Amino acid sequence: MTIVAAGVELSPETGNETSRGNRVIFGSDSARRLLERHGLIQLDRLFELGQSARARHVGRCVYSRTVEDSNGLPVKLYIKLQEGRRRLWPRMTDLRTGQLFQTLAEREWSGIERLKQLGIPVPERMGLFNSTPWSLWFRAAVIVREVRPPFSIDELVSNGRWAAIARSDQDQILENVIATLRRIHGAGLGWRGSSSRHFFPERQPNGQWTSWLIDCEGVHRFASRKTVEQNYAKLVKAFRESGSDADTLGRLEKKISLSMGVIEDRRSAA
16 A cells, blocks of 8 residues: 655555554655654654643644754754544635635645745645544644744844844845735735744845745635735734834834735736
């Protein structure tokens, strides 16, 4: 028995995992080998390791685990868990966004892939785990690799590093944040995770800035004008809650206004 997932032909052993009530998809063959080497391919094991993790919401938590790759180098993984009772009736929000009956792990998996297809830097997908679909109660997990930049914008602001960044670089980072959201919206997508906590800026060798995005479970289809406005409003609120100074907030809001003007011009031309 073989299973093909994410363009990778998985081994018969992976098929046996499925028969034991553990449906698994790996992001790549190298991801499969890494997780297998460290015993991270069983849903029960992932929940066992996460018992001490602090729950963000009822039935949901995230924890990290550092393992070694084949060269002995450390690899930090983030493991998101979800468990609960399956919804018997669809929510209108899920119908509108095309996320009907999907676990949060499945939404994260597909959200990462959608952003990756847009050329936006995102975490490497390692593994997606779901319990069998016919049970009323479910468990699900997703494993992703840590992104390369060490700090989110939220962390840069809260630890004082943002103030030490040259104003021209700050402007580039803010421009990139807005350009990233514009690219998402231009593809007809929305992102409920639009937040200073989820943008990780990275300076490129040519001196320009780009941003890695995490927490992609809120990426969804069928974005409306209201969706765009909500995404930007949430971004400003997050910057404010991070402790951004008035000057940064003013520049961010101005760039958002200009971006919204671009969107209006495109709608008028259409």
